[in-house]
Amino acid sequence: MAGAKSITIVGGGLAGLTLGIGLRQRGVRVKICEAGHYPRHRVCGEFISGRGEATLARLGLRELMAQAGAVSARTAAFFLTTQATAPRPLPSAAICLSRFTLDATLARKFQELGGEFHEGDRFAGDFAEGMVRATGRRVQTEAGGSHWFGLKIHARNVSLAADLEMHVSPRGYVGLCRINGGEVNVCGLFRKRAAESVETKHRYELLRGQPDSPLRQRLAEAEFDENSFCAVAGLELQPQPAAARVEICVGDAITMIPPITGNGMSMALESAELAVGPLAAWSREEMSWSAARHKIAGDCDAVFARRLAWAKWLQRIILAPALQSPLVLLANRSDWFWRLAFARTR
Ligand SMILES: Cc1cc2nc3c(=O)[nH]c(=O)nc-3n(C[C@H](O)[C@H](O)[C@H](O)COP(=O)(O)OP(=O)(O)OC[C@H]3O[C@@H](n4cnc5c(N)ncnc54)[C@H](O)[C@@H]3O)c2cc1C
Numbered sequence: 001m002a003g004a005k006s007i008t009i010v011g012g013g014l015a016g017l018t019l020g021i022g023l024r025q026r027g028v029r030v031k032i033c034e035a036g037h038y039p040r041h042r043v044c045g046e047f048i049s050g051r052g053e054a055t056l057a058r059l060g061l062r063e064l065m066a067q068a069g070a071v072s073a074r075t076a077a078f079f080l081t082t083q084a085t086a087p088r089p090l091p092s093a094a095i096c097l098s099r100f101t102l103d104a105t106l107a108r109k110f111q112e113l114g115g116e117f118h119e120g121d122r123f124a125g126d127f128a129e130g131m132v133r134a135t136g137r138r139v140q141t142e143a144g145g146s147h148w149f150g151l152k153i154h155a156r157n158v159s160l161a162a163d164l165e166m167h168v169s170p171r172g173y174v175g176l177c178r179i180n181g182g183e184v185n186v187c188g189l190f191r192k193r194a195a196e197s198v199e200t201k202h203r204y205e206l207l208r209g210q211p212d213s214p215l216r217q218r219l220a221e222a223e224f225d226e227n228s229f230c231a232v233a234g235l236e237l238q239p240q241p242a243a244a245r246v247e248i249c250v251g252d253a254i255t256m257i258p259p260i261t262g263n264g265m266s267m268a269l270e271s272a273e274l275a276v277g278p279l280a281a282w283s284r285e286e287m288s289w290s291a292a293r294h295k296i297a298g299d300c301d302a303v304f305a306r307r308l309a310w311a312k313w314l315q316r317i318i319l320a321p322a323l324q325s326p327l328v329l330l331a332n333r334s335d336w337f338w339r340l341a342f343a344r345t346r
Contacts, residue, residue: 004028004283008131010123011035013042014099015251015268016134017106022059022276024113028283032115035122039104043150043232045175045262046102046185047073047164049094050346052266055273056095061109068105069180070097073163078331079214080168080324085331087162091342094164094262096179098154100228127247129289130282132275137252140236146191148172148235150259151203154228157221158184166260167215170321173260174207174215186219189235189259191319203231237315239308242271242297248289250275254300257308258315261345267304274299310344 007023009016012034023030048056056062073094077087111117127133140147158176165176172190179185186207192198198206209215240255251268278292287295317323330337 005130005285006030007279007283008033009134010127010131011134011136011251011253012107012117012119013103013134013136013251013268014106014265015136015253015272016132017103017110018055018059018061018269018272019132019134019250019275019279020110020115021061021106021113022273023279023283024110024115025059026276026280028280030115031118032110033118033121033123034107035120037119038107039100041152041228041230042099042103043152043187043230044099044265045177045187045259046098046179047094047096047175047177047262048265048269049073049090049092049262050266050270052269053092053095055266055269058273061106064105064109065095065097065102068097068101070095071178071180072096073177075162076164076166077162078166078168078328080328081210081213083325083328084214085328088331088335088338090164091339096163096177096185098179098181098183098185101180131247132279133245133247133249133253134251134272135253137232137256138236138240139234147193147196147233148189148191148237149198149231149233150187150189150235151207151231152185152187152229153204153207154179154183154225155186155219155222156183156225157223158186158219160184160218164262165218167209167213167218168318168324169210169213169215171206172319174209175262176215176218183225184222186222237312239312241305242300243294245297248275248279248293248296250296255304255308257304257345258311260315260318261307261311263307263311263345266346270303271296271300274303307345310341314341314345
């Protein structure tokens with residue numbers, strides 16, 4: 001591969017690191033510029049579910065996750081303030097691993113494979129040929145409507161009724177999920193008015209749930225790891241096609257699927273895998289940059305369009321107070337809705 005063209009990936013999160021690993025496995029010279037430093041906590045439900053699991057297996061990373069302490073989630077339950085679904089088996093098991101461990105493990109693997117990893121390197125220039133955008137979520141630009149923000153903290157001493165518990169409230173939801181090291185990830189997505197500011201004290205309260213709620217009871221004895229607390233705001237949840245982007249993009253840089261689906265990390269992994277072949281071909285001068293961009297964007301849109309459309313409506317339905325009770329009744333009486341929603345958002 002001497003003389004082959006090298007690739008720079010801007011953003012060393014899940015998508016950027018997976019792409020870097022895939023390209024290194026094909027012998028392509030790769031540099032990743034990552035603005036942050038590892039290990040670090042991120043706002044994420046830390047629940048990998050969907051076709052991205054097969055990507056991990058194909059790239060030989062599944063075993064690495066297991067060695068890093070990943071645990072399987074096999075059951076899930078939904079809770080409202082006064083109602084709950086019984087714990088249900090997930091149609092397929094999910095992989096649960098803290099981003100603190102996951103991202104650092106992948107960064108190490110990328111470097112072991114000979115990749116150049118630049119931490120603390122925030123790219124601020126223009127994207128040129130040979131540069132891929134893996135910079136994560138785009139910031140919400142629309143001034144009106146709901147503004148979404150995410151919060152996360154790890155806790156010990158939490159006993160769950162299912163491997164994944166989703167606690168829905170009028171303001172959003174909190175997911176509780178067992179992760180590595182005997183901890184439980186407490187992660188929520190909430191909406192606020194554009195001008196509203198949410199104080200730190202109030203953020204903790206949002207994660208702990210309203211008084212007398214099942215969430216508050218679940219976390220009554222929890223010991224929180226304050227160092228793991230993180231927040232993210234300005235989340236853009238309107239689906240966008242990859243073909244609309246002028247750069248080659250992977251992961252949330254294309255678009256962010258509503259987190260309630262637990263499929264964003266899978267999309268990051270899948271889009272990275274879809275990009276490996278065309279970028280390796282560009283590096284060998286067998287494909288133009290423009291052809292590689294069209295191929296990657298077209299493949300991503302073909303794979304993601306349906307699940308993005310379903311996810312948008314599913315989030316609206318689950319977070320609409322008037323529909324929550326009928327939904328719980330439906331989910332308790334039949335497997336049909338449960339399985340349909342799971343399948344269509346993956
Ligand atoms: C509340 C919430 C809960 C979620 N829960 C889940 C879940 O349970 N399951 C799931 O699958 N997904 C979940 N997600 C989504 C998931 O976290 C994302 O889809 C995933 O992290 C996307 O990976 P990425 O690599 O595209 O972006 P990121 O992981 O955000 O990585 C982007 C990286 O780019 C770097 N960067 C940005 N700009 C620059 C620059 N200019 N120069 C250099 N580096 C730069 C950043 O520092 C960052 O490290 C959730 C998201 C939220 C908000």
